[in-house]
Amino acid sequence: MNGLANAQPLLQVDDLRVSLPTARGWAQALRGVSWRMERGQTVGLIGESGSGKSLTALALMGLLPERARVSGSIALQGQQLVGMPEPQLCQLRGARMAMVFQEPMTALNPLHPIWKQIAEPLRLHQGLGVREAKARALHLLERVQLPRARERLQAYPHELSGGQRQRVMIAIALACGPELLIADEPTTALDVTVQKEVLTLIQQLVREDGMGLLLISHDLGLMQDQVERVMVMYGGAVVESAATPELFAHRAHPYTRGLFAARARLGLARGTRLTTIPGSVPELMDFPAGCAFAERCSWAVEDCRQTPPLAENIEHEAAGERPHVVSCPRWRLP
Structure with missing residues (x-):
């Protein structure tokens, strides 16, 4: 990589605006979102449901509703994504940027064993044959610490627990070594113990691969532990942004x-109203x-x-x- 590429941020978002059609006319769902992310940086996006967090992730991935109107700029290592034709976006999704969706049971295909779903981006983006892709799928399942990975290659999503399905989703996202990983509420449906395991795993993999992580959540405690910088979102706009310790202190x-x-908070008297x-x-x-x-x-x-x-x-x-x-x-x- 040349010096110019090194000087560019991994992701640069400038004045991103998204309008969606409603029964009452066009509504502005994202209103001038701007930020940048360096390679290897972890950034959190937090806010109430309806604040625009997931829509921001879908805009980055080029997965907005068909009639959505988009303006502004999204640059991945200097490559402009807004207005990019769908065939070119398909070459980027799963290869250079990937997403761990909120609910793996709806994101995974119930008709295919998990090894085929992990192998699909490897075959599409890296041209691997069936045998090589299956071997790579096993390696990825072992890397995300799926118990008895070899035995579960032929398993279908409904045969796995919620935490195991989430590990499969992470394996799919990491298959081609993306530069940007987006995790949209990756632990919502998991119990506390499994949540910690999944988040620890994501952090470990981000450190090992040097990718950028955008973590979307409504959990302030999770943000404090997991990301270097936090963006607070409301009404389709980022209303505050700071390094995590600074945001929590100021x-x-x-x-x-x-x-x-x-x-x-711990220590509140019984019956205290939040x-x-x-x-x-x-x-x-x-x-x-x-x-x-x-x-x-x-x-x-x-x-x-x-x-x-x-x-x-x-x-x-x-x-x-x-x-x-x-x-x-x-x-x-x-």
Whole structure:
């Protein structure tokens, strides 16, 4: 790789906007999302259901609904993905970028044994024969620590537990050694012990292969343990972004503060009611013209509802080289 390529980030997203058709007209589902990721970096994307996290992942993978309108830029190692023809995207998906989906039982094909599903990207992208692809599938299952991997090559998804199916999904995603791995709520359906095993496995594989990881979740504790940088998303926009320790120590946006205040904490007296964020995430067509969080925010003034907030760098001793960014002009309020 030449010096120019080395200078490029693994992923550069600039002013990404996605509009979707609804019964009430076109709704803006992503509203100017921007960030960058270096090779080997782990980034978390957090927010309530409906905030745009999974839609962002689908936009990166080129898997948006057929009628979606997309503008802005998504560059993978300098290669522009927005507007790329589907045949070219198919060459990238599974080869240079891959995704671990939220629910493996719906992502895996119930009609094929798992070895064939792991072998498929190897045959498509690397031209391996059946015997070689099957051997590689076994190696990948062993790498993701599936118990009795050789015996389970011929197993179908319904014959495996939730944690085992998730390991198969990870094996499929890693088959061709992608540069970017997107994990969308990869432990939602798993019990706590298996969650920890799966997350530890993903971290180990990311370190070994030097790929970038985008981890999507609604779990703040998971983000604190698993990623180097956190982006907080609401209403289709990133409202705050910082290195993980800085975000946990100096949360600024009222939405971020609300998420942290709503966490369950050890030591609370029995019967203590948890703090909640008033209201709920509006329908896409009902967001105000300005800040998407304005209708639920106790700090909002009329200008917040009318004027989109600008991103502002927060300077504090722990900020380091990468800035702590917040999109709220009133973040200084106590």
